[in-house]
Amino acid sequence: MPDLIKVLIVDDIPSTLDNLQKLLSFEPDIQVVGTGANGKEGVEQAKKLAPDIVLMDVNMPVVDGIQATETLAQEVPGSPVIIMSVQGERDYLRRAMQSGAREFLIKPFSGDELIASIRRVYQLEQKKESFLQKTSGQAAGPVAAAPTDGESVRRGEHGQVYFFYSGKGGVGKSLIAANLAVSMANETKAKVALVDLDLQFGDIGVLLNLDHSQGITDLIENIDHMDQEFIREIMVDGPFGIKVLLTPISPELADLVTVDHIRRIFSELRKMFDYIIVDSSCHLGEINLEVLDHADKVVVVTSLSIPAIKNTKLALKIFDSLSISPDRVVLLLNKSDAHSEFNKESVEANLRFPIAGQIPNDAKLVINSVNRGNPFVTTHPESEISQRIRELVGKLIPPAPVPAADAETADRKPRKGLFARR
Ligand SMILES: Nc1ncnc2c1ncn2[C@@H]1O[C@H](COP(=O)(O)OP(=O)(O)OP(=O)(O)O)[C@@H](O)[C@H]1O
Ligand SMILES: [Mg+2]
Missing domain, CATH: 3.40.50.300 (P-loop containing nucleotide triphosphate hydrolases)
Incomplete structure (x- = not known):
């Protein structure tokens, strides 16, 4: 019997929480371990419960889903996030992608899509963990951050x-x-x-x-x-x-x-x-x-x-x-x-x-x-x-522009610059 996939659901609409819980209860390998009504509660619950997957709504009071995902990526990196957003929240797409979410489900999504997504992210996380353990001889954890100022990748x-x-x-x-x-x-x-x-x-x-x-x-x-x-x-x-x-x-x-x-x-x-x-x-x-x-x-x-x-x-x-x-x-x-x-x-x-x-x-x-x-x-x-x-x-x-002093001679000489053919 495979390990149970522990799922935390974060959504501010009680009926959505209910529906998702019911839907997942039919899956023998998935267990909903907790719920949260906003991003703040989601982060608190994730710290307490260490779920394998967090299902996160975007638009929520107190702390929204994107901000909560950013916090989780830093503070609870072993709990990957699947964002659930409605169409029309396209503006969020960029931030959501950058916040560290692993997958995105556009509402309304089918039960099959949701379950496939949970299993995929879970399996990937397992694979990453064993890969990191194999290659570094250490327990999996967040990979050290990019050069600290993050500026060196600037255009x-x-x-x-x-x-x-x-x-x-x-x-x-x-x-x-x-x-x-x-x-x-x-x-x-x-x-x-x-x-x-x-x-x-x-x-x-x-x-x-x-x-x-x-x-x-x-x-x-x-x-x-x-x-x-x-x-x-x-x-x-x-x-x-x-x-x-x-x-x-x-x-x-x-x-x-x-x-x-x-x-x-x-x-x-x-x-x-x-x-x-x-x-x-x-x-x-x-x-x-x-x-x-x-x-x-x-x-x-x-x-x-x-x-x-x-x-x-x-x-x-x-x-x-x-x-x-x-x-x-x-x-x-x-x-x-x-x-x-x-x-x-x-x-x-x-x-x-x-x-x-x-x-x-x-x-x-x-x-x-x-x-x-x-x-x-x-x-x-x-x-x-x-x-x-x-x-x-x-x-x-x-x-490259020809420096003014060279311009006159450059006019007379055959071009040997950047694009001279051999
Ligand atoms: N200008 C061209 N004249 C003739 N054949 C071409 C030309 N450009 C591409 N092809 C052919 O089209 C095929 C697809 O090209 P290529 O693999 O570069 O596409 P791609 O956009 O990288 O595809 P993918 O998205 O699958 O990576 C190649 O087999 C290549 O032979
Ligand atoms: Mg290609």
Whole structure:
């Protein structure tokens, strides 16, 4: 018989508390150990009862659910929180995600959804605990906080972070991110990192034919001793000197990566590299939101299909509600010449957002490049698709202004600067 999952329910509406209690009473592996009528009571009860899961409403008197979740994350980290919010509380989404909640249920939700969510969070917590015990030889506890001021992850302080995102999968994020990173290193001779944050099913390793015997999990196993030398060791060498941080070697390890790990890793990467290209998955979970928030540019990839355009529209709307300035968003149209009833203009009109770059469809070259793990920008630098990638490099990194004193001579000399081709 498995252990009982002890659940604490926090909600200010007595009938909701009642209903949830009744619903959970039918589950043989779940036991409601207590209830709270507001965030303050919730925190007090959690300290007393040490539940395995806290179900937390958002809008409550005295202390709201978000604040209570923040307190629990600090003070009772062994009691993970599932937030229950109603639609229309979207403004809370960002804060809720940042407060440390593990999952979100949008009311009204079904009993099956609730129970699945409780079991999932519980199992993940168990897995984390045994992982931490195995790797550090210590009891599980909160991972030490990111560099204390939390400021070192701020935008613009060090290397630039370019975050690749799409609302729809399969539109070409990974392919473009990998080729862009290689092209950027070749064109600028700068220090370029490529980070695969599609943590479960990332394929940067395959796209660049890299040895995937280590990845981000090796960093988090040793997060408290992580220094730049160690990061360099874990990153894999790619073409033109780029360094690649690969995904965990197995998908189930992806859940072990936390926002705090990401903060700490990026804080170091910014010090080590000039440019950090990040590939991602479409899921807008807390890790993607963290990088989105701090990225210097968010490169949104879309294509000429209704699902891709629809999801890009949704993504742009979410960015807007997260106060991500349009200046930071670079919209790319991939397979821009594919046969479609849409074109650049109609996509721009629909999204009400300018397309900054277009990447052509080149099925033959791309499939060869992907299957061999050779980026096309290195094997076919003169193909149109490679030229468009180089243009994108130029857009993301505008050439440094020429100092006034040099301007005259620079006009006469052939450009050998940032974008001189070899
Ligand atoms: N410009 C292009 N021309 C031809 N084929 C392309 C082009 N861009 C992408 N593809 C093909 O589309 C497929 C999906 O690309 P990719 O894996 O980069 O997408 P993704 O957005 O990263 O997907 P996911 O969300 O699943 O990670 C690849 O197999 C690639 O071969
Ligand atoms: Mg991908």
